[in-house]
Amino acid sequence: MKTTGIHHVAIICSDYELSKKFYVEVLGFSIIQETFRAERNSYKLDLRVGENDQIELFSFPNPPERVGKPEACGLRHLAFKVDDIEQTVFYLKSHGIDAEDIRIDEITNKKFTFFQDPDNLPLEIYES
Template sequence: MKLKGIHHIAIICSDYENSKNFYTKILKFSIINETFREQRNSYKLDLKVGDNAQIELFSFPSPPSRINSPEACGLRHLAFEVENVTEYVAYLDSKGIRVEPVRIDELTGKRFTFFKDPDDLPLEIYEQ
């Protein structure tokens, strides 16, 4: 028995419409399903990422803030594979998304960089 891959990553956002726009209009993830859960006053948006993964985007009334420490124990960032980092950086720039300088992974020689979602969650693009 073995794990077959990542099924989904769950993200809680502070502004549902803003985050929905970011993930669907800017990052261009397609919507699988959108559900409003009345008893929780909460949305759950399932987004298709690549061929086999999903993001579950949740909204909750007044979620607590995350402690901002990139080296704290826990999930550090979410990385997406792209064909060309330079082209994707130009695309993000055209949408007003601030992107860090491109770096080279010293272990693989691949190019990568970071940007943030509307709630300052760190996202990475990593070249194939």
């Protein structure tokens, strides 16, 4: 098998309008397509992240809550590349989004930190 990249990351949210606003208006991802699937009473929002990356944001009626432990088996977090981490943290905080203190990756010596989406999904920003 030969892959050529990651096509998308899928996220299920509990409040579609709140998450849509967060990912589009705050994080600045552009909408590729928004689809309401009546048979599932669910939205699917395709978002462009950077030049080639994509997030699929799903809404479902009454989805179960995310497992609370950050070290649980499965997807740990989603990381986004940024050019200036201090500027990005300032921007997030100006929009009422708390970010952890900036740390240094002991392997790459790059700066990174974490914040959360409206459903407490851990998101990372990593300085490129």
